[in-house]
């Protein structure tokens with residue numbers, strides 16, 4: 001059993017700003033941070049590198065169980081190799097969305113995610129942080145924005161990093177991923193009854209961060 005520590009669970013769709021907001025909130029509170037999507041992305045990259053079919057549940061679940069990953073000072077090392085940028089590619093996001101629908105793959109990652117819950121606290125972002133991984137989290141946020149705004153954000157993010165990107169393709173990818181992540185049988189993306197809705201379509205990052213801090217501090 002993990003010790004009970006304060007947990008802020010932030011779930012929501014692709015490119016809504018979950019990771020950005022979660023990371024800043026974690027810094028401000030001095031809490032640990034879990035980017036659960038990165039684990040699904042790492043499993044997807046491992047499966048692709050091994051030439052696995054993305055519906056080969058048993059093989060991919062085994063790879064998920066034995067994932068050799070280190071999070072070090074903002075870098076993500078997969079079997080010693082720096083894959084921080086590689087796993088952010090949209091094709092890896094799409095593959096992560098596919099393998100994340102496989103129940104055995106999700107099971108294989110459950111304990112690894114719960115192990116991030118250490119004192120003094122944790123901010124975790126993903127799709128099922130408040131529903132499945134940390135159902136007793138004190139603060140649950142469903143962070144979203146319109147698909148168009150999210151596509152713009154992802155587009156700017158990719159261009160800023162020097163990648164080529166096409167806004168229409170990104171919008172289509174985001175819509176496809178929304179449907180896949182929300183309609184799967186296991187741990188679908190859905191606002192939980194006990195999660196606060198935070199629509200950031202017309203909101204700055206600073207205001208979104210303050211909303212989460214206020215929710216946690218009971219203001």
Ligand SMILES: Nc1ncnc2c1ncn2[C@@H]1O[C@H](COP(=O)(O)OP(=O)(O)O)[C@@H](O)[C@H]1O
Nearest residue numbers: 014015016017018019020153157200203204205
């Ligand atoms: N409220 C906001 N207003 C404007 N841009 C934002 C906002 N929130 C996040 N962003 C930007 O949108 C992009 C995607 O955010 P990210 O945190 O990676 O999303 P997610 O983790 O939900 O996929 C980033 O470049 C981030 O700086």
Ligand SMILES: Nc1ccn([C@H]2C[C@H](O)[C@@H](COP(=O)(O)OP(=O)(O)O)O2)c(=O)n1
Nearest residue numbers: 014015036037038040096097100126127128
């Ligand atoms: N807790 C989680 C986190 C991510 N996933 C899946 C579904 C998502 O489409 C992929 C990639 O997640 P990630 O949060 O990295 O994606 P975005 O940055 O939001 O585009 O992984 C999940 O099923 N459960």
